[in-house]
Amino acid sequence: MIGAAHSIMLQQIAARWPQRLELTAVADPSPENRERFAATYGYSRAFADARDLIAAAAVDALFVCTPTAFHAEVVRAAAQAGLHLFCEKPLAMSHAEAADMLAAVRRAGVKAQIGLVLRFSPVYNVMRSLLRDPDNGEPMAVWFRDDQCFPIRGVHDTPWRSDRALTAGGTLIEHGVHDLDLLAWMFGPIERVRAWESNFAGHRGVEDYMAVEVQLAGGLRAQLLNLWHDMAGRPSDRRLEIFCRRTFLASAHDMLGEIELQRGDAGLQRLGADEVMRRFEPLLDRRDHTFRDWYAVPYFLQDLAFVEALLEERDPTPSLEEGVAAQALAEAVYRAARSDVEIVLPRR
Numbered sequence: 001m002i003g004a005a006h007s008i009m010l011q012q013i014a015a016r017w018p019q020r021l022e023l024t025a026v027a028d029p030s031p032e033n034r035e036r037f038a039a040t041y042g043y044s045r046a047f048a049d050a051r052d053l054i055a056a057a058a059v060d061a062l063f064v065c066t067p068t069a070f071h072a073e074v075v076r077a078a079a080q081a082g083l084h085l086f087c088e089k090p091l092a093m094s095h096a097e098a099a100d101m102l103a104a105v106r107r108a109g110v111k112a113q114i115g116l117v118l119r120f121s122p123v124y125n126v127m128r129s130l131l132r133d134p135d136n137g138e139p140m141a142v143w144f145r146d147d148q149c150f151p152i153r154g155v156h157d158t159p160w161r162s163d164r165a166l167t168a169g170g171t172l173i174e175h176g177v178h179d180l181d182l183l184a185w186m187f188g189p190i191e192r193v194r195a196w197e198s199n200f201a202g203h204r205g206v207e208d209y210m211a212v213e214v215q216l217a218g219g220l221r222a223q224l225l226n227l228w229h230d231m232a233g234r235p236s237d238r239r240l241e242i243f244c245r246r247t248f249l250a251s252a253h254d255m256l257g258e259i260e261l262q263r264g265d266a267g268l269q270r271l272g273a274d275e276v277m278r279r280f281e282p283l284l285d286r287r288d289h290t291f292r293d294w295y296a297v298p299y300f301l302q303d304l305a306f307v308e309a310l311l312e313e314r315d316p317t318p319s320l321e322e323g324v325a326a327q328a329l330a331e332a333v334y335r336a337a338r339s340d341v342e343i344v345l346p347r348r
């Protein structure tokens with residue numbers, strides 16, 4: 001599923017930059033999948049195994065879109081072969097494995113980006129920008145709910161997510177890792193965590209409920225709820241509410257949509273999607289607007305950021321280091337949930 005999403009984005013970039021980007025090869029153990037990808041997205045070669053692709057295909061960079069359990073071996077093999085890397089989240093099955101992957105990438109001297117796509121969201125970038133206004137007063141409280149149908153059916157039909165041998169865990173690490181990273185990106189380092197988990201669906205080692213309380217820099221506390229339910233008709237949904245002393249910000253959209261804004265004694269404003277995009281475009285700080293019609297799609301922006309970083313020979317962001325940090329946060333949440341104590345994180 002995520003391989004198809006990236007292929008669509010890269011296909012669009014390649015269509016407008018035919019001399020800069022070519023979709024060269026795809027690997028998948030399923031013959032039907034790799035043949036479909038080659039036919040649909042224009043990959044010129046197809047392999048049954050990623051290691052064969054790395055060894056035989058003339059490529060500069062690789063997107064790692066496998067189930068989580070296979071990230072480490074593919075990343076290490078690609079780095080050893082000198083390929084730049086985009087790796088989907090979560091980075092690894094554990095923080096120790098993620099740190100080992102980062103070390104391999106550093107030894108090889110290749111460039112790497114992690115798929116923390118919410119950092120490219122128009123809504124969250126505009127909310128983050130609005131938070132910089134000193135007239136808001138200090139932040140007081142943050143509430144963040146993230147729910148979707150257990151992704152073994154419905155829109156996010158990825159059956160491997162119920163198999164603890166293939167997934168790093170459940171809703172917290174496989175989906176909520178985005179939310180932990182976003183909280184740190186918007187408000188500063190997370191210093192302490194408490195958490196409570198449950199398993200309603202009964203897949204061993206794969207939680208479908210995680211309630212988290214984090215203490216951020218300066219003492220601000222945030223409540224995060226990650227939930228995988230059993231309602232395929234309900235879209236994957238996030239709602240973020242932020243209270244400052246003199247400002248309220250909220251949105252039920254994690255990509256593009258309306259932002260609720262209330263300041264001081266004034267009434268509630270609603271910034272519509274068009275206004276959000278008007279405010280978002282300057283935050284991108286782009287001189288080349290070849291892809292303006294895709295700015296509302298965070299997946300496109302993150303893939304474009306990776307391609308441009310390689311073409312300009314600079315380090316992409318978010319970096320693999322930030323992926324390791326997000327993995328460390330998730331691991332601390334699991335320790336807090338299973339020990340029923342508050343976990344103090346080491347200062348970075």
